[in-house]
Amino acid sequence: MSDTLPVTLDDVRDAARRIEGVGHRTPVLRSRTLDALAGAEVHVKCENFQRIGAFKFRGAYHAASRLSAGELARGIAAYSSGNHAQAVALAARELGTRAVILMPEDTPRSKREATEGYGAEVVTYDRYTGDRVALGRALAEERGLALIPPYEHPHVIAGQGTAALELIEEAGELDALIVPVGGGGLIAGSATAGKGLLPGLRVVGVEPQAGDDTRRSLDAGRRVSVPVPRTIADGLAADTPGELTFSINRRLVDGICVVSDDEIREAMRFAFERLKMVVEPSGACTLAALLARRVENLPRRVGVVVSGGNIDTARFAEILGG
Structure with missing residues (x-):
C-alpha cells in the first residue's frame, strides 16, 4: 500500500x-x-x-470549480437521489453552467423539484433494474458532460x-x-x-x-x-x-x-x-x-x-x- x-x-x-x-x-x-x-x-x-x-454542497462546488473553462462550457452531470443532486445543480448555477442529474424515477417529488428549482435537467431511471454508476457515466459521455460523483472523487x-x-x-x-x-x-x-x-x-x-x-x-x-x-x-x-x-x-x-x-x-x-x-x-x-x-x-x-x-x-x- x-x-x-x-x-x-x-x-x-x-x-x-x-x-x-x-x-x-x-x-x-x-x-x-x-x-x-x-x-x-x-x-x-x-x-x-x-x-x-x-x-454535499462543499464537495460538489469544489469539484465543479476545478473544471476547465471548456468543461464548464459543456456542463456537468451527476447521479443522486437527494442531497448531491441538489448540490451539483446549485454548483452549476453558481458557476454559470448547466447540470443534468440522473435520479431514480421514484425519487420523492420534493427532492426532484428542489433539484429542478436550481436549474438542473433531471433524467430518471429505474433504481431496481438500473446501475446508476454505469448509467451516469453513459449519460455524461453521450452528452459530453463532466461527471461529478457523490463521493468517489478526490x-x-x-x-x-x-x-x-x-x-x-x-x-x-x-x-x-x-x-x-x-x-x-x-x-x-x-x-x-x-x-x-x-x-x-x-x-x-x-x-x-x-x-x-x-x-x-x-x-x-x-x-x-x-x-x-x-x-x-x-x-x-x-x-x-x-x-x-x-x-x-x-x-x-x-x-x-x-x-x-x-x-x-x-x-x-x-x-x-x-x-x-x-x-x-x-x-x-x-x-x-x-x-x-x-x-x-x-x-x-x-x-x-x-x-x-x-x-x-x-x-x-x-x-x-x-
Whole structure:
C-alpha cells in the first residue's frame, strides 16, 4: 500500500479557499443538556445550515470549480437521489453552467423539484433494474458532460473535509471527531483534515445498524458488501464502501459504531425539542450515537458533524410518530 494518501490537508485547505464566500461557514453549537447526556464537552457542526441543507454542497462546488473553462462550457452531470443532486445543480448555477442529474424515477417529488428549482435537467431511471454508476457515466459521455460523483472523487472528498477544518478552527483542540458514514466521502475528508491538524485525534464513524458496510469492511481489511439497507437514514444506505474513500478510511478512521432507527428517531426529537434544529435521519446519526452512548471510551472534548437537514414536514412527522 502506498504511503501517499489521495487527499491531503493541503488539498482540504485549498478547497476551503475556493468555497469561501460561496458556501456557508456553518455554526458550531454547544448545549449543556447534550454535554450532560453524552458525558462529554460536545461541539456540534451544523451542516443542516449549509446551502441546499447539507454538507454535499462543499464537495460538489469544489469539484465543479476545478473544471476547465471548456468543461464548464459543456456542463456537468451527476447521479443522486437527494442531497448531491441538489448540490451539483446549485454548483452549476453558481458557476454559470448547466447540470443534468440522473435520479431514480421514484425519487420523492420534493427532492426532484428542489433539484429542478436550481436549474438542473433531471433524467430518471429505474433504481431496481438500473446501475446508476454505469448509467451516469453513459449519460455524461453521450452528452459530453463532466461527471461529478457523490463521493468517489478526490476534489469531492477534499471539499467535504472543509466542514471538519472549520469545526477545529472554531472549537480548537478536540479529542475525537464523530462523523456519519454513507459512501465514506464526508468521513474521509473529515479524517484527512482532522488528523492533519490534530495527529492524536480519534475519528469515529456512525452507520445505521442495517447498513454497516464500512464497519464490516474495516474489520475485514477489504471492501465488503451488505444487503441493500432498509433504514430511515436513507442518505447513509450504502451497501459497499467507495473504493477511493475506503483507501483513506482504512488508514485514518479509528472505528465505526452503529445506531438503530429508533435511536435515530430519538436524536431527531432531541435536536428539534432541545437544540431547536430540524435534522434529517442521516444527519441525526451522530447525535444518536452520543445520546445512546454508542461510542466506547468517549473522550472529554468531542466534535460532531450533523450532516444535513433535508426532510419535509410530512416525512418528519411520520418518522416521529405524527
